[in-house]
Amino acid sequence: MHINPHLFILPRTPGQIVWDYKNHKQFELDLKYSTRLAELIDNPSNFNNQHTIDAHFLSAGIMTTTAPITIEWGWDELSKIFHIGTKNIPCDHVPRDIHEWSKQYLDHCTEVLTTPAPPTRICEHATHGLMPLPKPCSLPQSSLAEALIDRKTCRAFTGEAVSLEAVSTLLYLSLGYLHERENDIDDSVIEGLGARRSSPSGGGLNACEGFLLVQNVIGLEPGLYAYRPAEHALSFLRPLSVQTLGQLLCGQHFINNLPVGLFITSRFDKLWWKYEHSRAYRMAYVEAGHISQTFQLVATALGLHTWLTGALTDNQVEALLGLEDSAEQPLFFVGCGQSDGQVMCTELKALLGAQGKEQ
Template sequence: MISKDCFFIVVDSTLICWDFQAHKQYEMSTAHAQRLMYLIENPGCVDQACAIDQALISAGVVKVDQESTEAWGWDVLSRIYHFGTKNIPLEDVPVDETAWAKLYLEHCESLWQKQVPLERQHSGAESGIPLPSRTCEGELEKVLLRRSTVREFLDFPLRLESLAKILQYTLGFVDERELPESCGLPDAFRKRRCSPSGGGLNSTEGYVLANNVDGLDKGLYYYEAASNRLLLKSVDIPQLGALLSGQHFANNLPVGVFFTSRFDKLWWKYEHSRAYRNALLEVGHVAQTFQLMSTSLGLGTWLTGALCEKEIEPLLKLENAHEQVLFFVGCGYASGEATPESLRELAR
């Protein structure tokens, strides 16, 4: 049978086979393309003695054994994007913070070889409407001004009470916002968080990496929003940088949260792949709430989507095949530096 993890696209008059799960691309000859079309129409005619069939099998385009793929509730567009951007292979994963700093600096220096994107320019003929200048009178404005991404955290523990408050306002259900029974919704759908949720489904879940929290053993916990408690998932946790594409400056973060999305919840209400955007947008809203709550408590925050999913997922012990990890946000007492000392030293 033909692999469900491949799609085909024409690039510069050449047919390309793209295996989005394995992150590999193959240029197909006329003979290979014609043979593949034949096998699509005649799946039982694979001949392992045929050189072309051998090549297609070796590349994973043709499967000899039955594929065991989980059902996907949306159409193929979102499946290609999700798995095509997951478990991205890295040629040179940094083993420590110094190695990360060298690679990152090389990357930044390479950017100057490309034209810098310009800000939008408007002609003088457009007069526009002047707006009043902003003011900073309320507490929210002050928190927004203080929020910034930092990459240098102090080796100082976080209080359990602080973590509890952050989790409750980020992922917990707020009694004051719960919809009344008279609305006709089941109990599970009447609950509300402080952040917007696509369809009110609360499809975002949180797994807390407790690295240095007073009163809490080191480990990875699932935050159960309904009961406001932590459930231990894993205790043997590698360094955080190994889970986040070698970003080892985050190793001493006292706490962080891996955000996942329950795609099956979204599938239940929204059948089109456009709802995949809802999963990403909701995680973004929740992550911002996490940052604002952390900032209000005097903590620095850092966030990343550079995940090593194949290393992270076994630690989360996900019970649902349709729950996928999408993002990470951490917080702790910080120096306020946007760049870690290792990178500043190289830059000097």
């Protein structure tokens, strides 16, 4: 007899939760069951089919007669739990054709709409001090292919100021609700879900949001701003913190003079409002990736260089954005400015040069 290898245990006084993450099943164990499970983890050969608890464990799949297969996994257990645990969306009934799917999806959406929609973002509660952004400028008449080819990740920026018009264009084409697409909305679109961005969004929820970190933008005081896509405007949140940008991004200090950057967050409450299964967590990162790439292509078309990272000092970033213990969480950072186009920062190039001379 063997312990199911796809379990993790959560302490939840007065008992514990055993989660079979591969099969999307949860069990709440009292002290008696928890103690017995600990005994079997210590020595699975003590399994006794005549023991009531053991029989329950076998029936539930906590114990199994099949020897576990060891799969190669180069990362830690947490990433393995996440990947396997978000596979195979639980589905009571798989539609047999497009008609069944249409009815099932419509029923699901109708059920979702009977529950209260997530509240507005905390940063949108205050309407005073809202700063409308200038009209986005037209991008140069260059091809998409040129922007894709020219886009590169740079790590040496001059710190030169970025224009407010460029920032407006970046935000509008990355996160804004596009007025140009309002005619695409027909009567089948649920009220409140008609906003369209340039990047696709899971369930049309537009769960990603943006916080603009300004260090050198013409016409804007340095500080942190929340982007308000419905109004295409910024709301000032707070001056820049004493931490350098590099401290917020896991010590990547070569980026300290980046003139402007965008923290991309995700409204998890929006996602789980419509999608209760854990696979929707993957979509948060997929959507953030779409927006990050769009931001970079727009910046490249505007003649700016870009840099991006997923290495965030999470606790500090959450505190800066006012998102501690919030259902909105930061996932990614992307920024832009003038650069000589170097992939490596000056200090790293000098270090590599010195090592080369020593050899």
